[in-house]
Amino acid sequence: MKKNRNVGIIGVGQSRYSSHREEVNQPELIHEAVRDALAHAGITMEEVDCVVHGNMELFEMIHQPDLWHSLGLGSAGKECLRVTTGGTTGSTLVCAADYLVASGLHDIVLAVGFEKLQEGHTTGGITNMADPLWGRQLQTGALTGMTAADMIEEFGEERAKKVSMKYRIIMDKHAMLNEKAHRRLGLEFDQADELAVNSPALVGELRMIHMCSQSDGACAMVFASEEKAKQLKKQPAWLKDHITVHREEMFGMFGDAPYITTHRHAATQLFERNGITNPRKELDLFEMYDPSSWWGLDWLREFLLLTGDGHLKMVENDEITINGSFPVNPSGGVIASNPIGATAMVRVAEAALQIMGEAGTHQIPRRINQALASGFGGTMWTVLFLLTREPPK
């Protein structure tokens, strides 16, 4: 991507993620993240030029949330923009903030993603995605068992199930390190066989334990021009590049001819234009939008452009753990915390914190020079980010 000027992430704020936040209303929940992010950036609302707000449409049954959330956003009198692109809302918020700063339109932009899933009806909202004539009566919300079936067919039932459960338990061990994470179950590897049988079945081989949570929470990030970022933060995280790729709304619209996934397409393009030839070696971290442990596992292969069972081996060999050679989601990922309008933003925020060295109790114990973060939504909608420790040249 050709940018007019570099954009640095100088502040990250997150609310506590939970299935129940009865003690705060929506603006108050958002305010937790906003206050945190401003403090982290060392600025006040005065210095913010523009506020970008986003969440899922229909999920809280509210209209124009950006306007009545202004009590918590601090957006009164500021330029304001609302973005909503489904599951990728958080990603698109980052893209929008990046454009606003890179273009020179604004020097400091606050972006806020939010969701209070306990207040609404997620599956009801998502069902509106499907065509009213062909699909709506058949839609099962966000759940799918297709990937599990494909992986079982390709790698055999025993291995596929075992590795996806191991991925799940690794994510829980990461979530246990992140005190803001929602689901911190304290799982142990020796529980894998029991969970595989006893966790409630949802769709096909997708079980409750594999699936992401429904969370309440908000994430806020402060983006600044290179000049401002260098003034305000000793070590910003630089948003070097990002790419958005999506395909048709219904899975089968173009027939079932073999296709390249939006993840693999996004990764191929992003790596090529940034001269990355060996992502496994050149990247130090991946914060992935992993809605289930089947998808998380499968998508490793797509994003890292692997073939065969390379992705299974990464999990089997503990490479994706926080201390492994290629850490994935030290935050616990989406499986642990999923306030949807914020979820995809949290991936970028967590990658930025790791680069800054400010991830706290789940900081990877080595220097992170280059990180990948992804967002996912819709049927197949991918946003992929490349973040760096050094300002891009």
Next chain:
Amino acid sequence: MHPTETDKKDAFVVEGKLALPYQYFAGRTGSRFILGLRDDKKIRGTRCDTCNKVFVPPRQVCDRCFEKIEDKWVDAGPEGTVTGYTVIRYAEPHQPEKPPYILALIKLDNADTPIAHIVKGVPASQMKTGMRVYPVFAKKTMDSILDISHFRVVKPAFELGYTYEELEVGMSASFTKTITETDVYLFAGISGDFNPMHLNEEFAKLTPFGTRIAHGVLPQSLIAPVLGMKLPGLGTVALEITTRFKGPTYFGDTVTATAEVVELLPEKKRARLALSWTNQRGELIGEGTAVVIPPGALPMKK
């Protein structure tokens, strides 16, 4: 050529309905507000000392200066002032009232931000911003902002008459009363005018009238309730009343006193009225003029 009607032949329409349940977590600050309404019948807000503002409904944080104000509770109202309103004239299933009804923004006393609510007790045509209103709490709790059933217009203890600006040439009003023997005898007592032409039938037989008549100023005084209570009405100060007596009033006559605005005097905001008195036979028994200060021109004491 544009077709005026859509051809609906072979056009299938999917009829759907989505009912999405939802909750809303009020937060601690909102909870305290709504529970205060329900349990204490109090409307409370939070105050930002930095911005010197009281927010109703309350906020946890001042959105301008980010000061945490969740513990700075103050009572607001209960009365308030309407800062804006509209009249809902169409019906929808989600509406709380049958139309037409008034939806207003109400700034409670001691608050700096208005709340929206229903106003009753005034016809839509006479609704105005600036009206004072007070809350009427619901008899049974609704567990919502409708624990205030509605706001009602504060009625003044006295309704003043027409102001100078409201008066127009041609406006008229009258008062009618039958003058009885009792009235005449009471008036004799009040005025000390025991003249036998009013009280002594034998003496009165000798007068040109041939029988007792009422004191002239008795029917004349019937203009007082017209000016003071009708036109202009309460708050009026009479400066001048002139009367020419044209005929007698016999006991049992029914007298009508009438005033009509004939001139507005802009310099001092006064009005001139033509006065007339007639009886039940249509005879003119008196005429004259009055000059008055209508209400509003002189300040009322609080």
